[in-house]
Amino acid sequence: MKNVLMWLESAAESCPDKLAVADEEVALSFSELEDGARSIGSALAAQIAPGDAVALYLEKSAPALAAMLGAVYAGGFYSLIDTRQPKVRVEAIVAALSPAVVITDGGHRMQADEMLAGTGCTTVLIEELASHPIDAEALAAARSATLDIDPLYANFTSGSTGTPKGVLVSHRSVIDFIPVFCSTLGIGEDDVIANQAPFDFDVSVKDIYSMLYAHASMHIIPRAYFSAPVRLMDFLADRRITTLIWAVSALCFVSIMNGFEYRLPEKISKVMFSGEVMPPKQLRVWQTWLPDAVYVNLYGPTEITCNCTYHVVDRIFADDEAIPMGKPFDNERVFLLDEDDGRIAEPGRIGEICVSGTALGLGYLGDAGRTAQAFTQNPLNTRWLETIYRTGDLGRLDEQGDLVYVSRKDHQIKHLGHRIELGDIEAGATGVDGVERACCLYDGRRKRLLLYYVGPIGKAPLAEQLRTVLPSFMVPNSIRRIDAMPLTKNGKIDRDALAAL
Template sequence: MLQYLERAASLSPGQTACVDETRSLSYQELCHISRAVGAALSRHIRPRQPVAVYMEKGCAALSAFFGVVYAGGFYSYFNPELPTARLEQIQSVLGASCVITDQAHRSVMEEIFPASSILLVEELMISQEDQSPLAAIRASMIDTDPLYVNFTSGSTGLPKGVLVSHRSVLDFIDVFADTFSFTSNDRIGNQAPFDFDVSVKDIYGALKAQATLVIIPRRLFSRPKELLDFLCEHKVTALIWAVSALCLISTFHGLDYRTPDTVNKVLFSGEVMPLKHLKTWMDHLPQAQFVNLYGPTEITCNCTYHILDRERDYQGGIPIGRPFPNEEVFLLDGEDREIHEPGPIGELCVRGTALALGYYRSPQQTAAAFVPDPRNPAYPELIYRTGDLGRYTQDGEFMYSGRKDFQIKHLGHRVELEEIERAVSALPGVDRCCCVYQEERQKIHAFYVGEVEAAQLRRQIKEQLPYFMVPSTLTAVERFPLTKNGKIDRKELLKGGGSHA
């Protein structure tokens, strides 16, 4: 991946590589600083060792990421939004020998790392260390070496570290940038935290296209008007955002306040996009391309995409589309037989170079998710079982049908929670809906943002859905709580209050 950075520094040295609240760096500057960080860091780590990076997302964090790679290691971003106890859990799995942080965040890291293992980015960035070790390190690197590890929640009670190689990112980003025509004229507005793989598309998509990465301060995502001012002032052209971030703006009618009309690409993922919110965005940006992306962290960002057609009716749902080149996506039924025809629902599975290396220091969990392809008994070949359900449409696209664990058995019927959410979200007076199932109580809880009274909404739902799909409770909320990755926090919803029916 360093070749992307060096090519940009060579071909477009003065082009702005990244902008944050306090600084901007050209590609030449970013490359020079990253090499300085790498040279200094190479005295502290061995090849293929993890390094934690703990600071606010920004240009300095990027230089730390690339510096870790120059030193022969791989990075893991420790998000300052996380509580210290969670970071300690991550470190218990990661086992990083050192952390790169800044002066503002040093005290937190002193609770986790010994003082000798804490390296300050301010000092690394101005290091005048001998850079000769970098050539030897580079010569020994290969494309299957790990690039980063992102941690997700794990069923064992410890976070799972998804380990991704250079090869997988190269395989995906080359195609991603070309498919959506990213160029050096693009200014990509980064929404995602740096420990969420949506940011991989921002960071490396910008490098590939020699575009500018505009790093949006996280506090603005609770201030829609300021967020829109920021997008307009920085002339952002591309948004690769989580659905919830886009809905934040449309829920509060932010686009009526100010439309970021320089935006020509809106790519969204993470959750099902509510049609009302999609229409709001498409109406305000009539010339922009809109794309629905799908894929879990374990397959390196995304494996399918669907470019929205403004003339098409999406009342039946937005397809997740077709596979990116060099990725095979297919459906397996409950007996591990491949599904080929439209209609039947199966588990979405993925094969290809973009698959992650596995879960870091977790061979059992790796073996459970990255499994031999049951269709191929002739030689070893791994696939990733996503745990997501899907089906084929009549024209051969994939339609997302929910999580395996979101498909419930209720009152004797198989129910998809997403189907209820889509139906309720389409009703008058509802902006958005989210459903949570409590298995022990056999109850479907629906939470919604909107003006309609819960009792009136219940009457409308009963006119639209069969009795076994009518939620047990309806709760109006001002906004949905979000996880650090920008997805709806369903557990937190169950704890909260609201008006019930």
């Protein structure tokens, strides 16, 4: 197998009338999704060459998914651009992509034209592409010109320089990962997946391609529901959702807002989370209300195709315990390197998490310099070419040999002569009764630890509690209560927004 479209075609053949994907307005069966993608692909095949980028300036939806797969049918790769992003970021993404075409819809045409003014991009309407006759000959020619190592999608992450990084991922990486992911975690044809993640965020890759591979069904949750807990809980229950593959913040939204007290989505049997450290306090709420569900902590940066490790939660964790990230998925190698590029094998020692295997991405689009910095030769292997990805994350092994997340390398600071992990301060704070979420920043210029938290406890009682659980040099210099944590569009705590408060 060398193309992910074979999963769609298999589903359309074996269960053509089964629901594949639904949003608020449109529901597509597998045969309808295939036909829509083939129509769009036929139209695009006359406009792009194999390996070209196709940008989608669309809201995530069932038709948007058909357009993404249509770009693949035409021999290209896709990249969805969030319509809520500022013009300067859209311009940076388009400059990196150099898309052959940009697909938008009638509702976003004027906005797209404004955003793309001066870029030289050709804009086409999805409504017109979707009505194009299927050209089997053109699609066959495009398929024969592509290899499994060719790009499937590009997702843009925030770069440290302020310029977005386009992470390219191949067909082969997804083809290798998704079957292992589904078989390991028991995702099958009877599952109903609730898509929370944006389509330009790699968590959605698991939703989309698990649905295609396993012949499952996927329901797209409206973005607004993550500020409306009643509507969210009704959605999960009414659509008989079985599987959640969500960002930690989305799960915390349900538990903090007491969503289960309103309505219990009893069909949920699998809850997977990633992106940030899951506070045990919030996970316990889920475990209390849905005790028979399987809970899985997933880890992996965008650069390695979704996830490289997993841990099936097999007990209740205390507030001061770290939920392990677990062990690697099959056919992935995950290990720790110390500051001298030596391998760390013993429990407790902290090192940089590194990954190798076919799940590694193709690097950063049009950025050989940053690619060379992050995708390097394995220093432990001097005999043949073995590329590893240096994640920039720090981790350690526990006594069971499971990987445990510590922090980002750039979240490890030196304060009052001590090396401190900001995550340790956050863990201490979230362990205090009355703290729902916490984030710690370091003001390097003023040498101050700044703690922000959400919860009913007052600042003075919290400070008093922290002095009983943290060494004096780790007690924050400033504590500030806020109504809610600012989040990035991918659902992670927005540290830049906190620093600007």
